[in-house]
Amino acid sequence: MVNLPPFALDHWLSAHDFATPPIAYNLASSTGPRWSVGEIAALGDAPLDLTDTVLSYAPPQGSAPLRRAIAAFHGADPDHVVATTGASEALSILFCLAAEPAANIVVPDPGYPAYEAVAQAWGLATRAYRLERADGFTQRVEAILAEVDAGTRLVILNTPHNPTGSVMPRGEIETLAAALAARGVPLLVDEVYHPLYFGAPQPSAAGIPNVIVTSDLSKALSLPGLRTGWLIDADAERRARIIDARSYFTISASPLLERLAAHALTHASAILDRLEAVAGVNIALLDELMAGSRGKLAWVRPQGGTTAFPWLADGRDSRSFCQTLASAGVLLAPGDCFGHPAHMRLGFAQQTDGFDFAVGRIADALAAL
Structure with missing residues (x-):
């Protein structure tokens, strides 16, 4: 149980x-x-009319217009995008696929509480890297790598970070991703607060080798009620497994919500x-x-x-x-x-x-x- x-x-x-x-x-x-x-539908020169939406299933990876809009938002390839029911389903899928005896994931502390709870529900141990307030809650490459061991199957980086608001610069993300690639461990970059920065703007981590990006419409895009999230992963084999898992978990999203989501992203x-x-x-x-x-x-x-x-x-x-x-x-x-x-x-x-x-x-x- x-x-x-x-x-x-x-x-x-x-x-x-x-x-x-x-x-x-x-x-x-x-x-x-x-x-x-009504406010979302009215965005743009041509207000969105949803009355002709057929309430059937959507493709498990998400509709093509939605995936194109997500890709444009992150500067990514639409073929690398898989839609999910919020970022929470994206996390659960990745934890499910990573689960095996004696495996662990590395998470931030403090961090979003569901990281640890859901990972452990899938049978994964968790190892935490500490964000110290005396250090400005900085997420440091060396502190993260220090928690990686032979059983690590995934490392999570959340930037901008919940709840502290710290940001890891893209150059350091690239360094971390490369170091983890040498150990055969993918880096998950949780970007639900991208692109809200109070200093220099930063591009999405999508496209960095060995990085999986997850995000959603709930946080920076302020639309939690649409329950729309996504994964961006260049690894075709893993992406196929992700789509299969999504098919098992929730089959698909609602076409109605996907149309609203695509419209919102187009007018982000x-x-x-x-x-x-x-x-x-x-x-x-x-x-x-x-x-x-x-x-x-x-x-x-x-x-x-x-x-x-x-x-x-x-x-x-x-x-x-x-x-x-x-x-x-x-x-x-x-x-x-x-x-x-x-x-x-x-x-x-x-x-x-x-x-x-x-x-x-x-x-x-x-x-x-």
Whole structure:
């Protein structure tokens, strides 16, 4: 019997964001500003008409228009793209294909909690490389390679990183991928927050030898309700196995969702413009919050993505602080959901209105500590 641990992060989010009434200011979310179906369909010169969509199956690898749109977004070959039901299915497929006795994968710590839980459900051990806050949560090639051993079948790099916002430059990704290739280990680059960067923009890792890229519409593209993700893999043999696995897991996506997804990707610049505008204004407000916290709250300013991972400077567990804020209508995610109790995840890209008010409530709660 597979024993999946309780998904503490989703339990916390669901208890508040889906409550009646829902939380007023959701700063725990890791997505961008919300869009309606009508707003997405209206993008471009020719609004999307979905009324002629046949509700049959889609190809297991995804429709050709969707794969072309994904490829254009990453600067990749459409033949290398496999659509999935969110990035979560992409991860599960890769873990399934990597599973064998005594095998392990290497994951970041802190990191997205599902990496470890789902890998272990497939029978894979996990080895973690630590992102140290004293080092700016930098993801270092040597620290990652130090965790690779004879049983390693996959290494995961998440850049921009959830929850810290750190970014590994492309040149270092190339160095890491080449070093892993010499050991026969593929590098999975999770790019769900690409291309939101607060410094120099960075191209996708798609096309780097020995790299598999996974991403989705949920995070930087702000459309989690479309449940559309993908893998980009130049290895034709492994890609065929991925498509077979997708056929077994979910058969295909909905043609309706795939048409919406392809349309959204075709007009990704409009979606990203809105994301960058909201994130830019809100991260400036966080700068002010941190500067005015009188040393009670510390952080490493994110280099990319939609989340930060601040911590209470006195080292106390943040859960009670997050509970106090939730009672005041402001939702943060306590750090124990990521195995780091003094921290909290703070999302700054979904809340288009009232972020300044929410930050004020955080400042008031800090003053009362």
